[in-house]
Amino acid sequence: MNNQMDLIKSKIEEAEYILVGCGLGFENTESIAEEVIYKPLATIDINGKAKLQEELQDEEAVNWIHQILVNYYNKQNTLEVYSKLYELVKDKNYFILSMNTSELIMQSGLDQSKIVMPCGNEGLFQCSKSCTHNIHLNNEYVxxxxxxxxxxxxxxxxxxxxxxxLPYCKECNEPLTFNVRANVDNYVEEGYLPQWQKYMEWLSRTLNRKLLLIExxxxxxxxxxxxxxxxxxxxxxxxxxxxxxxH
Structure with missing residues (x-):
């Protein structure tokens, strides 16, 4: 194991470019206590989704409120693994390709202009019916x-x-939803395409250079x-x- 770690460290040190691919298993959000996510509801004694369900008896309302609370938490926090990744690559010419969709990576210190999230970004809304390719930042609504x-x-x-x-589409008056591939029948790709173009341009510059790829x-x-x-x-x-x- 030590030999492997020493080899990886040496490859990081000598690399001219570092491309990091973060899979779905990289974000271990199960370790986040639900009562922490539900802190905004502590004043009314609701400390988790089960308690919220007990209070409302309305699955649609519970699911939406839960999504918003998770999103609100993710906008303000990060994970230790992202902070460690930042320390690993901060002095290098890097790009991050992530399959995750939360905003936890955004608070890590990693340069947001060097991150692409093709599976979606929970910081954006799209029309649930995809009547338009417009996307919207959801910070103010949340x-x-x-x-x-x-x-x-x-x-x-x-x-x-x-x-x-709920937020509604100005074009068709259907509800907006999170711009996440897994959430909708017709995923609006405009949310990530500008960053994908930057990623492709960055990758083209790695030809004949010492490129380290980390999965x-x-x-x-x-x-x-x-x-x-x-x-x-x-x-x-x-x-x-x-x-x-x-792992």
Whole structure:
């Protein structure tokens, strides 16, 4: 193991470019206590999704409120693994390709202009019916919604529908939803395409350079996104080196 670690460290030190692929298993969010995520509802004694369900008896409302609370938490926090990744590559010419969709990576110190998230970004809304390719930052909506949550929950308990508090598409008046591939039938790719173009341009500059490719918890989910391209790059480029790290 020590020999492997020494080899990886030496490859990091000598690399001119570092490309990091973060798989779905890289974010271990199960370790985050639900009561921490539900802290905005502590004043009304709701400390988790089960308690919220008990209070509202409305699955649609519970699911939406839970998504917003998780999103609100992710906008303000990061994970230790992301902080360690930042320390690892901060002085290098790097790019991060992530299959994750949360905003936890954004608070890590990693340069957001060097991150691409093809599977979606929970910091963006799109039309749930994909009637338009427009995307919208959701920071203001999430902050306002969480600030009003005690009153919203009180209204829902009194019989009002959560639909009164959802964001809506200005074109077709259908609800907006998170710009995440797994959430919608028609994923609006405009959320990540500008960054993908930057990634492609960055990758083109690694030709004939010492390129280190690092896979972090990458399995065979969507192998065409990270696993196969990383293998191809390490095979075709004489100065490229591929490292796979799993739990």
């Amino acid at each position: 902050e306002n919604f969480v600030g009003q949550l005690p009153e919203i929950i009180k209204s829902i308990k009194s019989g009002e529908s959560v639909k009164a508090y 972090l918890e990458v399995n065979f989910t969507l192998p065409s996104l990270i696993r196969w391209p990383f293998e191809k790059n390490s095979y075709l480029k004489n100065k490229a080196f591929l490292v796979r790290v799993n």
